[in-house]
Structures are given as C-alpha cells and as structure tokens.
Amino acid sequence: MPGQGILSDLRIVEASAFVAAPLGGLTLAQMGADVIRIDPLGGGLDFGRWPMSHDDVSLFWCGLNKSKRSVALNLADPEGREIAMSLIAAPGEGAGLFVTNFPPRGWLDYDKLKAKRADLIQVTLQGDHKGGSAVDYTVNARVGVPYVTGPASDETPVNHVLPAWDVATGHLVATGLLAAERHRGRTGQGQHVKLALEDVALSVMGHLGFIAEAQLGCARGRYGNDLFGAFGRDFACADGRRVIAIGLTLKQWNSLVEATGLAKTVETLGARLGLDLTKEGDRFLARRELGAAIGGWIAARSFAKVAASFDHAGVCWGPYQNVDELVHSDPACSVENPLFDSVEQSGVGRMLSPRSALRFEAFDPRPVGAAPALGEHTEAVLGEILGIDGAAYGRLHDRGIVHNPR
Template identity: 65%
Template structure:
C-alpha cells in the first residue's frame, strides 16, 4: 500500500517547523496521503535532538512527529539556500502552494515575499500568542488556571500535567485550517495567510468546556483529585492491589455499575437518605462520597480478575491503571493486532511500533504508518522535482555546502 491510496493523495504541503503542534499538523495530513515536505537547516532544526533520545542521540520525539514526510536539508543561512526553500514552497501545481511554519514570518518565511512568487499561496503561521509572542504548553497551561484545579484537593501546589494538551489540539486545528483554506481556494482561486495561536486554542477550549462561564458565575472549578466532575467516577483498589477507574457518567453506565456490584438496593437507599435521585448525573456527584464508600467496599473484597469479570459481564465503563511498559508489552490494543499500528524500520532507531492515522475512511484504505525520513534524505529528489535541479547542479550545490 502506498501514499497514493490516501484520501489526501496529490495534496502537497511544505513545512518549516519545530516541536509539537505544527509538525503534528503536517504529519496528520501526511498520514492521510498528502505529500508533506519538511525543510530544515543542514544541521537539523530546533527539535532535531529533542528528548527522548536513543543512546546515540537519535530523537524519538523527532521520529514520532515526522512520520510519512519527505525531508529537505538546506543551508538557510545563505541566500541561495533560502531561494531554494522559497522555490519549493511556491512550486506550481493545483494541489500545491501550501506552506506551514511556526517560526516568525520574516525573511524567507515572510508571507508577502512568498505571495509575490505565488499569489494563491496558502500559508499557516502558528504563533505562541495572538500578538506573536512566545508561548508553549507549559506556559499556556498556568495562564489558563488549569494547574490550580488539577491534583490533590488537599494541596495548594500547582500541578502542570505532562501531556501537552494544547499542542495536541492545536496540531489538529492546523490540519483543519489548512484544509479549509485549500477548499476556499478551490472555490475562489484565492490564497490567504492563516494565523493561529497556541494560547487562543487553549482559551477557546476553556470556553467550550464551560470553565470560563463557570468562573464568571462565581464558581471557579476546584480540585477533585481523580473524581469525575459532575457525575460519578473515580479510582478504586481491588483486594490484590490492582487499581481501576470506574465511570458512571450516563444513565446506562450508572445502572451497569449498580448491577455489576449488586448494590442496586444500597444505592437506592443512599439516595433516599440524602434526598437525591441518583439517576441524575449531578446528584451522583453530590453523593459521590457515599457511593464511593459502597463501591470501594465491594472492590476491596474481590481480586482484580473477579472485578473485571463482573464489570465486563454488565458492560461497565472502566479500565485498569497500567504503566507505559505494561501498555507496550501486554496490551493487544498497542500492537499490530490493532490496524492502527505497524512495525517500521526507523533509521537511527531500529524496528519500532508506529501508529498511523486513527481515522478510518470507507472510501480509502488506511495508509499504513511509515518511518520518519533521515535528515535531508529527499533533498536531491525534491529539488529535481520542484526546482528543476539536475544531478550536476545538485553536486555543485552540495560541494558549496548549500544542500545536504
């Protein structure tokens, strides 16, 4: 199976970016079949050695966020190198002329300069904040207040969780923005410069989820530890020490917990004592301490295998807590048994398990995951294809340190 079978086959995006959000946006398109060409300096970009790394300093981070792309390495400190980069970004073609960067839009990255070469150019520039300032997930999160309602309710210390949520959401927004602009260009012939900021994405999501309105109404979110806010859900420990998470958000989920634990009558009596109808999710949150005591006592009497059997029989929404090592070594969902994954031979790393795109399109088969390229692996190929550079010219550019 090749990229030609992807739903975005034929689309070309040129990317000059680093770290998470922008490269993730580009890779999202690449894993749906688009031809995504990443341009880096000869020595690699800012994220080329980003941790985690192998013993020989190959970045697993870089490999993970650049799968299925082509790599071009140019001496961008030279005028000639920058000219080649602009030629690649502005190369002709109805499905080309799309450019993504999260660097300041100046020099060869300046939209007006690129637009002069290709008037219908679509460029998306990702910024830290809407003013063009620097921001990353670890600075956006504190500004939004999230670390102050995450963690142990008994603690006043901020908890900056390690998952870069805003980067991940922004990466998907990058892909959506580029595809929306490409559709607009197909209808009107107009290119445009799209600007997107990491901080604005975070602010928007805080509004979408009700956090901002909640604070405006005088009830800013408080810490609730591992409890599900607004319904029933929390972690419990089985008799043999295995920890599980149980959720009763919907009515069906709540009834399945009561049935699996054989606590229908005690839970009904709890609701009557408290004057709460536990079929309503908000009331389950109000009664969470009493519910947790009943469910926790049931859990504490059983080993994990018996809890799992009862939960699965009744369709409870639950999962076991496990380490990343357990996920990789023992969980069939994180293996080639799941069509999302395949083993790829990653240069500099060896054979690794790699995910493709989670989307499944009925019209096209899923494009299997491909390794990230070696730095500069496709420089000669891309320059020949898009800039008309023949082998002799490429050799002279190489000898002068312009290309890798």
C-alpha cells in the first residue's frame, strides 16, 4: 500500500491517457492518495508514448504514473467492464472517487456508476465544453498563443513544446476532485464534475489580459524574446554563453542597473526618450535602447564574470542551458535538491524522479514511487477491494479477463 501522506485516507480510481488526467492522478498520488489506474490488457493509448527507453519502455508513461497502482482488465469483455465499475464504486470512506478523460459512456457513464454508489464523485475531463475532442496543441492554436510566440518578424505560427494547458488542467483535475470530496464530506452528496481543456486555456487567456487587449483593439503582437510590459531578454556573453536578465519589479531593475554600472547611462537615456524608467511599462518602451546598453556590458564579459556581478547585486537572472546540461551539471536537478530521488524503474534503470513540489509541515515528504508494471497490482487490488480470492482470480485469468503483469 502507498506510504503516508496528507491524502492517505483517499482512494481514487483513474482511467486516463496522455497528460492532463494522468497528471491529476499523479498530483494526488504524490500527496499520499491510493491512486489505482485501470488500463486495458496490453496497455492504453499512451502506454507506448514517446520518449522511449532503449528497451522500448515509455518514459512518458513511467513519468506520469509514479506512485500509482496498476490494474489491467479485458475491457472489451462485459465481465472486465463490470469489475472496473465495481472498483470505481466500491464501498469505503475516502473511496468512490473517479478521474477520467475518456467519454463518459458505457462503463464510464456517471449515472451507471452512481447507481452502484450514490455518493460517487466523478471528474471527467473533456476537450471542449461540448464534449468534443481536443489536445493541448489544438487548443493552443485556437486561443492564439502561437501568433504571439517567436520572432517579431515571423508571420507563421510557432508551436510551444511545453503542453501548458495540459499542465494547468491536470492540477485543476486534482483541485476539482478535492473540492467535490470536501463538499461530500459536508453534505454526503456526490457529483459529476466536468472540466474542459479548452475552457482552462480560455480562462487563463482572460485572467492574463489577452482577451481584454483584443476587445480594446490592441491585441498582443510578437516581441521575440523581450519580456512584455517590462524589461527582460536574452543576452550573449563574451564567451558565447547566453543569459536572461529581468527587470520586472523596481528592485530587480535597480539591481540590474547596479550590477552593470549603467546608472548614468540609464538616467541619460530616460531623459532623452522622455520616459520614467522606474516604471516597468516605460522600460518596455525603451527595451531596444536598454537592451543595447546592457547587452554591450554583458558582451564585453565572460559568463563567469557576468554571473559573479549579477549574484553580488542580487539580479534576477538565469543561464540558458539545454536539458542535457540541466540534468548533468545543474545541482538543482539532482538528489542535492530534496525534490528528487534516484529510483529504480523497471525496464529503464535508475531514474532521477521528482516527488511533489508541495511541502507540508505536518508530513514528511513521501518517498518517490516508481511507475508500476502494467497490471502489477491487479490481483492484490481485486482481492483487497472486491474480495476476489486466489481461486476466483485464477478463473478470471483462464477466461482472459486478467493476465500476469508484463
């Protein structure tokens, strides 16, 4: 059974694929919940999702299913579907919690599941509010972000490699389930919670002012690597290393000016342009001139000297590095950081694996759990929750409803 954590009294069943819904389950599992993932025999839609290990094990699947238990059933068979429904609606305090991003029909239909357990909570993630299909990349295209990303001179869309809407939605899946569980604790009532990936993107676009800008006739344009509305961008050092320096707040800006020794230059520039460079918006208007001055200072110095000056002055800055450099040379991405542990993952080897980024004062960090083998816990879960003993499990195996884990 999973170790202790702040949610160790909850049991959640998950039937999902790809990013947002599995991330919601992972978020809950890393806080101690017993998350049981149900997959078809042979694995679900994302069981072979890239990237892959040298032994053709999906690193994607392993990453999003850490600390969960795996049940594999023949979901093409009515008996397999009935077992899945029984697991979802099984009795127990802190149980009757279900997360899915598959269409809520058949064995995933809320009303059918509710007939088995009246206080069932089901969180169903959809593509759009009408129940249509969508993924992060199609949603991102629709809300316009690819046209405000990339060089100012480019007229073509630039797709983002980070599935930001999936990430935000995954955490809302966890939030929604916990809110509904809290409501059930007060009232005894379950409910069907629906969440649309596209709605998450639209709401964030509204929260951040993108929609209001367009309504006011000043839709956001492209500004390349310049930080919109303040000062910040990438710079090259004398030895070719690149850094990003930010002057968003006044304190950050003053630190950057102090580190570069450009106070007089900045004062003169502000007077010439008629701008108050203590204001972040005016720094954005002067971004080209400020970038030339600060960029010149950085270009005349090695990365080591720039880093020392920035650190001494408390500048908000960072080095540009690729993922390989992050993993092999940055102590923040190592076991020196309490976020990480080194875990033996079947079919992969030892992996640097993060635990939950949340730190609860009343609980020690939960150890990082490896992702299970497909169906690894089927026999144990069916026995523990549904009372299926060894002989009955053997008969299920003989009928092809379950099989030994891969």
